Amino acid sequence: MIVSDELEVPCFSGAFFDRASSQREDPDLLRGMLAAPGTRILLYWRERLLVKESRNGFQLSLLRTRDLSHFLETDNVLFVGSVNGNMILSVDVSKVPRVGTRSLAEGFGSFRGLGQIAMSLSRTEAAVAGYARSMWEWHSRTHFCGSCGGQVEFLSGGHVKRCLKKSCRKIFFPRVDPVVLMLVAKEDSLLLARRIGWPKTRYGILAGFVEPGERLEEAVRREAFEEVGVEIIRIQYCGSQPWPFPASLMIGFVVEASSYSIRVEGGELEDARWFEKTDLVNRGKRGITLPSQLSMARQMIDAWIAQPGGRLTPLQQEKLSALSRVL
Secondary structure: OOOOOOOOOOOOOOOOOEOOHHHOOOOOHHHHHHHOOOOEEEEEEOOEEEEEEEOOEEEEOEEEHHHOHHHOOOOOEEEEEEEOOEEEEEEEOOOOOHHHHHHHHOOOOEEEEHHHHHHHOOHHHHHHHHHHHHHHHHHHOOOEOOOOOOEEEEEHHHOEEEEOOOOOOOEEOOOOEEEEEEEEEEOOEEEEEEEOOOOOOEOEOEEEEOOOOOOHHHHHHHHHHHHHOOOEEEEEEEEEEEEOOOOEEEEEEEEEEOOOOOOOOOOOEEEEEEEEHHHHHOOOOOOOEOOOOOOHHHHHHHHHHHOOOOOOOHHHHHHHHHHHHHO
16 A cells, blocks of 8 residues: 655645634624725625636635625625635625626626636635635525524524524534545555546546444445445545535545455446556556546545555554554
8 A cells, every 4th residue: 555644735725814713703793894994805606706817827806895885784794714914704696696797796807616716726715715615505505494494593703503483593503524535555556436427537536425423434444345345454544625515524544455356336436446556647648537636536646646666654654553553
């Protein structure tokens, strides 16, 4: 099994911004920020964010409150945090019809999907954008109380919702879905799979949602066996990534398979196979494509390809031995 000692910080994380969570409990937070001249606003429209072109591609277009005062209400405003001393809000303008977005964005940029722009954003801007998108996706799915069906209200700067019915008053928090990523290796080979609906040339590592009452390590073993019939003998954690499509936390593991045997029987996968390093180094010539460079899954594959030799380094062996004793 070949692993990297440490992955780089993936996209949508490692940001230099303060979420300022201690300020969320101030009931006058949003009203005060909407009145403050230094406040900056990121517009969100139907899974798209307002950006402007830059030398590197795109950057977030942050507006002042005076630029869109007629759109501001406390139930469509989200407190994001502080960046370089400026307080950041995000405003959902999804009620504006498509024909109205051009005039709304005129002079400030255009609305683009996060997947299209993330690679050209700075690390901080990508994290802010991903954070805002995940939060608005949560809001779009929680218009009513999940317990009694009643109306809900915004609290804590948009980070909490509470049922308005006195007989209920249930509180809801943003949802995050944990997903395990599994880079399955054996000696000098890497197991990659193609999901149903993917292009015929595209292959990626295994992934699956963690189920209630399940340890991450148990999810790794279960998913690997369910998807490709592979038993796992070693597990090594290698990092995590927030994934705002809509709101997952990707948790990466490098694992070693007990054998080369593969079984794909329906389910979510169309194909799975073992690849040698030369297959992936020469993937262009061999008609193989990999996941987006936005993803930690791609980062894990690239780290495996770049790892010299075919054996663990002493540091990797030490980490793996310590981990295997507790697993």
